[in-house]
Amino acid sequence: xxxxxxxxxxxxxxxxxxxxxxxxxxxxxxxxxxxxxxxxxxxxxxxxxxxxxxxxxxxxxxxxxxxxxxxxxxxxxxxxxxxxxxxxxxxxxxxxxxxxxxxxxxxxxxxxxxxxxxxxxxxxxxxxxxxxxxxxxxxxxxxxxxxxxxxxxxxxxxxxxxxxxxxxxxxxxxxxxxxxxxxxxxxxxxxxxxxxxxxxxxxxxxxxxxxxxxxxxxxxxxxxxxxxxxxxxxxxxxxxxxxxxxxxxxxxxxxxxxxxxxxxxxxxxxxxxxxxxxxxxxxxxxxxxxxxxxxxxxxxxxxxxxxxxxxxxxxxxxxxxxxxxxxxxxxxxxxxxxxxxxxxxxxxxxxxxxxxxxxxxxxxxxxxxxxxxxxxxxxxxxxxxxxxxxxxxxxxxxxxxxxxxxxxxxxxxxxxxxxxxxxxxxxxxxxxxxxxxxxxxxxxxxxxxxxxxxxxxxxxxxxxxxxxxxxxxxxxxxxxxxxxxxxxxxxxxxxxxxxxxxxxxxxxxxxxxxxxxxxxxxxxxxxxxxxxxxxxxxxxxxxxxxxxxxxxxxxxxxxxxxxxxxxxxxxxxxxxxxxxxxxxxxxxxxxxxxxxxxxxxxxxxxxxxxxxxxxxxxxxxxxxxxxxxxxxxxxxxxxxxxxxxxxxxxxxxxxxxxxxxxxxxxxxxxxxxxxxxxxxxxxxxxxxxxxxxxxxxxxxxxxxxxxxxxxxxxxxxxxxxxxxxxxxxxxxxxxxxxxxxxxxxxxxxxxxxxxxxxxxxxxxxxxxxxxxxxxxxxxxxxxxxxxxxxxxxxxxxxxxxxxxxxxxxxxxxxxxxxxxxxxxxxxxxxx
Numbered sequence: 028x029x030x031x032x033x034x035x036x037x038x039x040x041x042x043x044x045x046x047x048x049x050x051x052x053x054x055x056x057x058x059x060x061x062x063x064x065x066x067x068x069x070x071x072x073x074x075x076x077x078x079x080x081x082x083x084x085x086x087x088x089x090x091x092x093x094x095x096x097x098x099x100x101x102x103x104x105x106x107x108x109x110x111x112x113x114x115x116x117x118x119x120x121x122x123x124x125x126x127x128x129x130x131x132x133x134x135x136x137x138x139x140x141x142x143x144x145x146x147x148x149x150x151x152x153x154x155x156x157x158x159x160x161x162x163x164x165x166x167x168x169x170x171x172x173x174x175x176x177x178x179x180x181x182x183x184x185x186x187x188x189x190x191x192x193x194x195x196x197x198x199x200x201x202x203x204x205x206x207x208x209x210x211x212x213x214x215x216x217x218x219x220x221x222x223x224x225x226x227x228x229x230x231x232x233x234x235x236x237x238x239x240x241x242x243x244x245x246x247x248x249x250x251x252x253x254x255x256x257x258x259x260x261x262x263x264x265x266x267x268x269x270x271x272x273x274x275x276x277x278x279x280x281x282x283x284x285x286x287x288x289x290x291x292x293x294x295x296x297x298x299x300x301x302x303x304x305x306x307x308x309x310x311x312x313x314x315x316x317x318x319x320x321x322x323x324x325x326x327x328x329x330x331x332x333x334x335x336x337x338x339x340x341x342x343x344x345x346x347x348x349x350x351x352x353x354x355x356x357x358x359x360x361x362x363x364x365x366x367x368x369x370x371x372x373x374x375x376x377x378x379x380x381x382x383x384x385x386x387x388x389x390x391x392x393x394x395x396x397x398x399x400x401x402x403x404x405x406x407x408x409x410x411x412x413x414x415x416x417x418x419x420x421x422x423x424x425x426x427x428x429x430x431x432x433x434x435x436x437x438x439x440x441x442x443x444x445x446x447x448x449x450x451x452x453x454x455x456x457x458x459x460x461x462x463x464x465x466x467x468x469x470x471x472x473x474x475x476x477x478x479x480x481x482x483x484x485x486x487x488x489x490x491x492x493x494x495x496x497x498x499x500x501x502x503x504x505x506x507x508x509x510x511x512x513x514x515x516x517x518x519x520x521x522x523x524x525x526x527x528x529x530x531x532x533x534x535x536x537x538x539x540x541x542x543x544x545x546x547x548x549x550x551x552x553x554x555x556x557x558x559x560x561x562x563x564x565x566x567x568x569x570x571x572x573x574x575x576x577x578x579x580x581x582x583x584x585x586x587x588x589x590x591x592x593x594x595x596x597x598x599x600x601x602x603x604x605x606x607x608x609x610x611x612x613x614x615x616x617x618x619x620x621x622x623x624x625x626x627x628x629x630x631x632x633x634x635x636x637x638x639x640x641x642x643x644x645x646x647x648x649x650x651x652x653x654x655x656x657x658x659x660x661x662x663x664x665x666x667x668x669x670x671x672x673x674x675x676x677x678x679x680x681x682x683x684x685x686x687x688x689x690x691x692x693x694x695x696x697x698x699x700x701x702x703x704x705x706x707x708x709x710x711x712x713x714x715x716x717x718x719x720x721x722x723x724x725x726x727x728x729x730x731x732x733x734x735x736x737x738x739x740x741x742x743x744x745x746x747x748x749x750x751x752x753x754x755x756x757x758x759x760x761x762x763x764x765x766x767x768x769x770x771x772x773x774x775x776x777x778x779x780x781x782x783x784x785x786x787x788x789x790x791x792x793x794x795x796x797x798x799x800x801x802x803x804x805x806x807x808x809x810x811x812x813x814x815x816x817x818x819x820x821x822x823x824x825x826x827x828x829x830x831x832x833x834x835x836x837x838x839x840x841x842x843x844x845x846x847x848x849x850x851x852x853x854x855x856x857x858x
Contacts (some may be wrong), residue, residue, distance in 0.1 A: 050184075055169045057175065058091035060166035062754065069750065070160075070743045077102055077735040083746045085815055094163045101176040102734065103162050108762075109499040110148075110189075110315045114155040115164060117309040120180035120194050120298060120390035133302075133309040150316035150458020155297060184265075184298070184353040192309045194302070195295045198233045201287040213284040217245060232284055236299035244793055245283070251459035252276035257285070259297065261304045262311050264783045265296040318492040322483030326526050333483050335530030336549035339426045341523030344588065345378060346429060348416070350397050350410045352377055357398075360406040365457030365703045366749070371443070372630040379588070383443065385457045387517060390440040392761050393456055394728055395432035401722040418573070423547035426522065430536050434523060434566040437461040437730040440631035441513040464503075468494070468510040473518070473537045476529040484527030487515060515858060522546075557594070561627040575621055581607055581612065598628055602702055611638035638843065642704035644696060651692045653683040653703070669699050730797050752834055756804060756818040784849040792850045793829045798819040802834065806848035818853065 054060035061069065069090075075078055077098055084090040104112065111235040117133040118125055135148040143505060156172075160166040167173045172181075179312050184190035195201070202210055207225045214221060214228050217235060235241050246254070253276040260267055266289055266449045271275055277294075280286040280453050286294040293719050302309075310838060355693050358370035366374075366389065375385035392398045397414045400406050417425055439462045443455045453459050475490060495504045518524045523533035532542035532549075557565040557579070565583060568591050570576075580837045582604040583594035604614060611634050618626050645654045657681045665677065673695050674686030696703045738746065783806075784792070802820045809815070819842070821831035829847075833840040 030696040031441060037153055041617065048594070051574055052595045053171055054166060056091070057095065057163060058088045061091050061094075062087045063534055065707050066717050066744075066747045067160050069747045071161050071591030072163050073200055073746055074737060077737055078102060080738060080742075084753070084754070085750075087750060088754075091163070092751055095175050095177050097177050100164070100181065103164055104178065104181065105498075105500045105503050106498065107158070108155075108317070108567050109496045110151055110313065112156040112157045112499055113310055113313055115159055115178060115535055118165065118172060118174040118193055119179045120184070120190055120309055123179070124167055124173050127156075127169035127172060130172060131708045132304075132307045134313050134315075136306045136308045139423050147311065147315040155315075155789045158805060180541060189264050189266075193265065193311070194298045195263075195265030196308065197296045197299060198236060198284070198287070198299055199229050199291070201295060201666070202229055202232075202552040204286075205490050213282070217284045231659060233299060236284075236297060236303065239303065240578050242300075245285075249280060249285075250276050253280050253285075256280060257300075257304060258297040258832070261301055263301075265298075265301060266293050267295075268293050278623040292580075293446070295593070314496060318489060318494045320485050320489045320493050322479045323489070324484045324485065325480065326482045326528055328528075328531070329537070331528045332523040332530050332532075332549055334525030335522045335532065336525075336546060337522075337778065338520060338525065339532070339546060340422065341588070342429060342733050343422055343425055344570075345380075345388050345396075346397065348536070348585075349374065349378060349385075350392055350414055351719075353398060353409055356719070357401075357408040358402050360408060361457075363451075363457070365453070367410070368452075371469045383441070383508050386443040387520070389455050390436075390438045390460070391433055391521075392430060394436040394438050395429050396725060396727040399725045402718070409722050411725045413725070421547065423543035423545070424555075425547055426532075427541060427543045428534075430521060430523060430542060432727075433523075434473075434536060435466050435730055436728070437463050437465050438728070439465050439510070439513070441509065457552045457722065461731040462506065463731045464506060465510050465732060467733060468507050469514045469518075470537065471497070472511055472514045472532060473523070475528060476524065477534055477537055479528070482528050483523075487512070491513070528563065532745070534694050552596050552661075556805065559622045559624050559627055561629060563627075563630055563633065565594045565596070565622070567594065573702075578604075578617060582609075582617075594632060598633065598637050599697075601634055602641060602697075605641045606704070611635055640702040642702075644701055644703035645706040645710075646689050646692050646696070651685045651687055651689040652670045652678070653685065653692065653696070654681055656681055664696070664699070664701070668693070732858060753816070753817070755834060756816045784851075788848050789850045790824070790844060792852065793821045793831075793844075793847075794824050796852070797824050797829075797831070802853050805852055806850075807842060808846050808848060812844075814848075 032062055039094050052578065054063060058212060061072070064072075072090075072094075076094065079090060079093050084573055103529055107115065114130070114134065117130055121129055121133055129749065131149060131152055135146070136154060156165065164175050166175070182191065184192075184195050186726075187197070190617065201317060204224075205225075207228075210225050210228045214232060217232070219231050219235060222231060235245070252274070256267070257280070257600075267286070269281075269292065273281065277286065281294060282286075284297070285300050287294040287297055305311075333816055352374070358366055358373070361367055371382055371385060371389075375382045378385055379386065380388075389398075390510065390734050395417075397417060398408055399410045399411050402572055416430060421427070438460050440460065441457065441459050442453050442462070443648050445453050447453055447459050451459075464513045471494065471715065472490060475493060476485070479485060491511055492510050494507050498504050498507055515524075515527075519527070520534065522530070523536065524530055529537075532546040535542040535545050551569045555572050557571070557573060557575075557661075559565050564586065565579070567579075571579065571592075581600075583596045583600050586593045586595040601614070605611075614634050615626065615631065618630070643655060643657070644660070653661065653675070654663070659684055660676070664683065665675060671685075673692055675683045678684045687695065693703055693705060791801060794806075795801075800820065802818055804819050805819060807815055807817055818834040819829075819831040820834070820838075821829050822839075823830045825842075827844050828841065828846060830841045832838075
């Protein structure tokens with residue numbers, strides 16, 4: 028779409044052309060109201076509704092038209108707080124235009140009545156109305172407030188969609204298809220004089236229903252049961268089902284128009300009647316003020332920080348363990364993308380947690396750029412090169428990386444296991460987990476926690492109530508509530524909060540400061556020793572230094588985690604260390620050096636025993652083979668029924684050949700209780716320390732934006748200048764063409780249409796303007812076919828091009844003459 032004004036039929040809100048003689052009077056259209064704003068007002072609109080900038084409107088009329096489109100209005104309504112939305116809903120059921128006093132009455136009730144007791148609506152109405160005006164959802168002065176037509180269509184009741192207020196159609200709308208005879212019967216039943224046409228009859232009936240004195244007298248005559256019927260419909264829904272032979276109270280109400288037919292089987296309560304019964308209130312309960320979020324419990328800030336630090340340390344350990352477990356044989360990527368349910372369960376078992384928690388840690392690692400798919404033909408998930416750099420960082424800085432990734436990520440692990448719109452199960456690391464509202468909800472939750480006294484934790488129900496007030500639109504509020512609950516859980520396990528209160532590092536994270544300096548003093552210093560136990564376990568009394576932790580992770584199995592990690596030594600773990608190239612002497616020396624207790628005799632015996640048997644059998648590649656100097660052991664293997672699946676046969680007294688691959692043969696013999704070692708082609712023991720698999724360098728996952736980004740001040744300023752300049756070009760007064768020859772000139776173009784002149788007239792006009800230094804109005808079609816109107820001051824015309832100062836773009840530009848559709852001179856006072 029070009030930057031020129033749209034042509035054709037448009038909404039009157041955007042197309043009314045202002046009359047210069049009415050300058051200073053009330054605006055007659057949304058475009059005129061926007062044109063009357065200053066640059067700060069236009070900038071505020073574009074900042075509140077950034078979708079209006081894609082692309083930058085060519086002029087104010089385009090801006091008004093775009094602000095009234097359904098998609099843009101729906102998006103703007105979604106972002107209103109409850110009272111601003113209630114104000115818009117009240118305008119939608121009020122008269123058009125609506126005076127401020129009537130709107131105030133709709134929100135706070137008729138003064139002097141019980142329902143009219145002020146709950147703060149009168150005081151908060153100016154704020155809500157200012158919000159609606161700033162976002163161009165309402166225009167007009169206080170005596171003639173108008174809701175944008177699209178918003179009125181969305182919020183006003185209709186035959187197929189009730190209003191959020193619970194009100195139904197007006198008398199005029201409900202009687203639109205009714206026969207004139209039936210309308211006259213209703214008029215006669217309520218004691219009004221007959222009229223000559225249905226329009227005046229409906230007007231008279233509406234006047235009765237909006238007159239409190241006459242309505243009171245009419246309802247005094249109603250049977251008691253009729254009041255009960257009205258009571259069931261007054262607050263909505265306004266529709267009720269009736270039988271072919273209604274009861275006398277219903278007939279009484281229907282005969283007098285207090286109930287009007289909607290279909291053959293349903294009746295409706297007219298809006299005017301409902302408003303009288305409600306005491307003038309559009310809503311049963313207005314909520315002008317946001318619910319408070321008080322501190323439900325209070326803790327010492329030091330205790331909160333200590334709890335959060337403990338959780339942060341556990342989070343670092345969990346992420347490191349998870350990503351390292353995928354170094355050598357990471358899970359496969361599903362054909363549709365993501366992680367299979369089986370692999371998610373396997374990850375949960377390895378982390379000793381449940382599947383939702385495992386999904387969170389997997390998604391957090393992915394968001395932080397620590398793991399990704401490797402892109403191979405047999406695609407698998409693996410650590411990224413960034414994981415190695417992350418491991419080298421101090422613990423506090425490693426946590427800062429995770430926390431920053433969590434705060435800004437749109438990935439939503441809480442959705443894992445649910446189904447999408449097509450009935451497909453959402454998988455971890457899948458493509459359908461992004462929810463653009465997630466970062467905003469996380470920041471808002473942390474912001475509400477930060478507003479409490481230090482150490483204060485709220486009741487989660489009050490947090491959810493506050494979020495629902497801030498974004499009350501159904502669908503939007505439901506998603507935000509789910510995101511909020513997930514945020515509270517994730518913030519706690521990550522260490523952003525402690526005992527439900529915001530910790531000091533979490534506060535720094537929210538404020539955009541580096542949380543590492545606040546977290547570092549709270550974390551224990553890494554220890555360089557363990558405590559060996561006689562039951563083949565080792566206790567790490569704190570986080571271990573990296574070199575010690577890496578060797579111990581190979582030599583022993585983690586048995587339990589917590590403040591003190593317990594490792595258990597097994598024959599399999601010792602053999603794993605020997606396979607990695609360590610010797611029994613190395614392992615004994617390592618344990619002696621790093622244990623504060625003597626190496627227990629059972630552990631020494633275990634290491635020596637496994638080392639003595641390690642490598643006694645040798646497996647190599649033939650397909651594969653087993654060789655051993657002890658032919659008796661080979662006879663034993665052949666005689667064992669468990670070896671049948673390996674396809675073994677004797678080639679020589681000390682050599683067995685196998686059909687299985689070397690890796691399968693090693694695993695099979697180890698399962699039988701032997702301790703074979705792999706050997707190379709030269710016969711040397713093959714150290715089986717596998718190189719950790721890494722993906723190619725990967726960029727961090729890009730969060731999915733929640734609509735267009737909020738423009739910065741530079742972009743806003745440029746956009747406002749472009750709109751003003753385009754408006755100048757679109758509304759500039761052109762000189763009237765002289766004579767019949769000039770009747771085809773651009774001066775006769777209708778507003779919004781491009782001027783049309785011949786090539787000769789165009790050339791002559793721009794040459795004359797270049798000589799006199801005057802400005803002209805041109806229509807221009809660029810190379811992409813986009814049409815626009817511009818005001819330029821030509822300075823040079825040569826070679827088929829005109830160069831001049833473009834008032835629309837506020838810069839010097841060159842235009843091809845053959846792309847100028849027409850030209851017109853401007854009145855002298857226009858530039």
